[in-house]
Amino acid sequence: MATINLLKTFPSIALIILSVLIANPVFAQNTGDSTDRQFHDDLLDHFIGKWDVDAMVHGQKFTLDLEAAWVMDHQYLHIRFKSHEVIPWLKIPFEGEYFFGYNRLSKRYAVHEFNVHGEARVETFFYADRIDNEFKLTKKIIGTDSLIVQRFTWEPASNSWRNESRLLVDGKEGTVYINMKLVAIKPPSE
DSSP states (O other): OHHHHHHHHHHHHHHHHHHHHHHHHHHSOOOOOOTTSOOOOTTGGGGOEEEEEEEEETTEEEEEEEEEEEETTTTEEEEEEEEEEEETTTTEEEEEEEEEEEETTTTEEEEEEEETTTTSSBOSEEEEEEETTEEEEEEEBTTSSOEEEEEEEEETTTTEEEEEEEEEETTEEEEEEEEEEEEEOOOOOO
């Protein structure tokens, strides 16, 4: 009797185990050799270098410079960007920095963001999820129940990144209010 029940449940158990084994690499850090205790990620490696950025923010066009490099003994990817133009509603150029890291204990990407808004608008520490060629950051707007979903998507065909931000309203992502296209600056040929 127990053998018959085991044979009936084995396919279900095997399917669950197979699902976990397949899904785990999709959501986990894709690391290289980490015996050196450094943070390695094949997707974030595509950010390294200098980028020209064309942005549409709240319906207005802007351009930015962006630079990314591994810092602090390869523990964080530091991304720094600054607009060329003065942002009308800020009355200064926009400037910001991200530090992407990976918490090995919780197995989650950890992100620190700093910008000209200071600490007053959005929480500056949050987690990110990686799904294939995309990082999805979910940020809480301070003093509200509102969230911002920001996606960094690597587009290998064009060797570029897309960055989109949307408000999360009633569990659904709203329209894009920040849309950035990052194109690598080619190093001068020697």
